[in-house]
Amino acid sequence: MSTPVVDVWGPVAPGARSSYPPAPEPHDEWSLAGGTAWVYYSPLNRRQLIRPVILSDGFSNGSSNLDQLWHGLEENGDYRFVSELHATGRDVIILGYSDRTASITDNADTAIDCIRRAISERVGRAKLVVGGFSMGGLVTRYALAKMEQDPALPDHETSLYFSYDSPHHGAWFPIALQAFTHFATDNWGDDPNVGPYLRQLSGLLNSPAARQMARWHIEKVGDTPQSAPERVAFLQELDELGGWPRGVRKIGVANGVDTGVGNGIQAGARAVRCNGQTLRDTWLNTQAQGDQTVARLHKTDDGEPTSVRTSGLPDIDGAPGGLFTVPSPAGDAGSFGMAAVLMALLGNTVDPDVIGTSCFIPAISALAAGDINDSKALYRPITPDHSALDAFVCASRNEGHTTMTEELGAWIVNEIVAQ
Template sequence: MSNTVVDIWGPASPQARSSFPPAPDAHDEWPLEGGTAWVYHSPLNRRQLIRPVILSDGFSGGSTNLDQLWHGLEENGNYRFISELHATGHDVIILGYHDRTASITANADTAIECIRRAVHERVGNAKLAVGGFSMGGLITRYALAKMENDPGLPDHETATYLSYDTPHQGAWFPVSLQAFTHYATDKWGDVPTLGPVLRQLSGLLNSPAAKEMARWHIGKVDAEPEQAPERLAFLHKLDELGGWPRNVRKIGVANGVRTGTGNGAEAGATAVRCDGETLQDTWLKIQAKGDQIVARLQTAGDEATMVRTSGLPDIDGAPGGLFTMQSPAGDTGSFGLAALLMSLIGNVVDPDVITTSCFIPAISAVASGDINDPQALYRPIAAGDGALDAFHCAGRNEGHTTMTEELGAWIVNEIVAAG
């Protein structure tokens, strides 16, 4: 089971982990308009804020869970990211939000408030490092760019911007999975036991944040996959700010490989299929190029609903950070989540489910290509590609925002090198 920093499905998952070991008491806690910042001073700094590093939470349901974030950052079994930053004399500020499904621009205002507070509280003149995990990297990217462009805002006094498996070029929610979630919600959303879970999942996929992140979105089962108006509006606002903060060194890491090697999910293969009390010959497929039927959805006694796509790339199998869902069954990810829902509504799922798939393509995380381009998805990423000043890709395709020594230590070294 992965201990990721960001739990994509969060409390909406029917097998969500209900509790985590408590995080240590913060040395300071800043109430913010749209969230909370928890300050953990380096032991080397005698409880003074001297070298601040702001780490933003990312996309999930509900409000930030500090215990869960701490667990992913520090108690993940791979790399104690906070301790390593502390050992270099850097203070860590964990930035959380009241609503992680809110629009990126709304949570960016909370990030700006946090940055201003850090600059005000800082002792000395050391520049900040600011960034985030998953969507948190987009939030802070927008926040820093806005601070550079808005004459009413102060200097962000930041030297390094960092992102960790952030969907700079968009995220991928399988169209078949979106369709099945909305379909199941339409059919069983009012059932007392499972209904609330289905409504939460459908609501999560239709939230402002999901619409802004997703490269292809459908709001209901029969909708055409496309960029949501909310995403187009966000990209326009970001473009008006220059796209990126200019007065910082921009670094990022990907939980996917740079070699172009995919995760093994074969385009066109059946990812999950079930039959039973409520569903008949219902299946979801791995996304393939061209004109495709990616899902067949049928309730007992009804006509089948066929979900079609046209012109999409074979992105489920692309190199990149994988969907994860922390559960007793392991990482049930994307199609594994569908399998779980199918069984919960009274059906038998065929064995050999392809449980997970690409969520953040590597070229999106390092901002080196368009995820709508099937060739770019599988092309090796060369040094110097893209908008980041420096980046590092994982040695294997692993769970989205999995903290590893390979990626974590690279970021720590980059922050230290910036001074």
């Protein structure tokens, strides 16, 4: 079996090709320190950069993939975001990174390079719009704040900042999933068939960007879930820059609802269980409050199972917010669905009643509207006085993280036009 192909979050099916059709050829391509910007001029602007909108990529494995980005913006939802921006005379700059798992602060330097290039290439004096999707919203938030505070950097000349389902107050990677991934990698990471997938997924969860985004992180099985040192340091650096850019209007959207209604996933439920060639009565549970065993991990040739316990975490898997979706060797999967795929690849029979996904970016995190450690805050209705943003809108249902929809995309376009 060949090594899996890397696509989006991680490898897809062994020997598979990228599932994304080619994006249109950009009108210009900028080579940046740590990344690339693909420039698409509005048809109204005759191949001139007049009213730039910078759209930053987010967290994933490897380097940014223009085909994948274009697909997400134009083809993978019910709203053609780039086309609608073009129709308003806005020029679109898609910002990608050489390493999407790198530190947020490192990729923020690439964003700063892109902003400076846009200012230098711009015809006229129209202010920029700068923002991003998922982690891209944090990257551009940090970049703009740094440009305001660092006297060695120029004015960012930006009037509007936006984020699209960005983890302003942290992302949720289920501890049970983190533990199972590291456990499987420790035991079968050298397997020629499954090992490449396991090593890359484990490395992704332990990458600098994941450590900075995850509200709770474990590096290996048996660790106590907590904020990684990299997250603590990042939040301190962001705070020293003032937390947010101050000279811009700040808006954001969430792929979760603002009503406080969860996604229907029950706390403390059996999410996935398997038996078979390599694993015996191994299971993962959804997160509940209080003391809990979230996973039982047992190799068939070991005498004692490994129990993974948590204490003091909220019932966050069922919280309102953008849902966890990633590609897997069997197609798109959610958090626990991905664990089920891995269990099957390891030669086991998986119980059919799998809880496939879970909350990934709680709505209150996407809107900077509360502490995701607080179960009551996770499930309360969100009002404008809760949010650090100047304006926001939420989805009418809890949907896949960064899904481009008309209700969210059109609202952002209208906000941009109003500038």
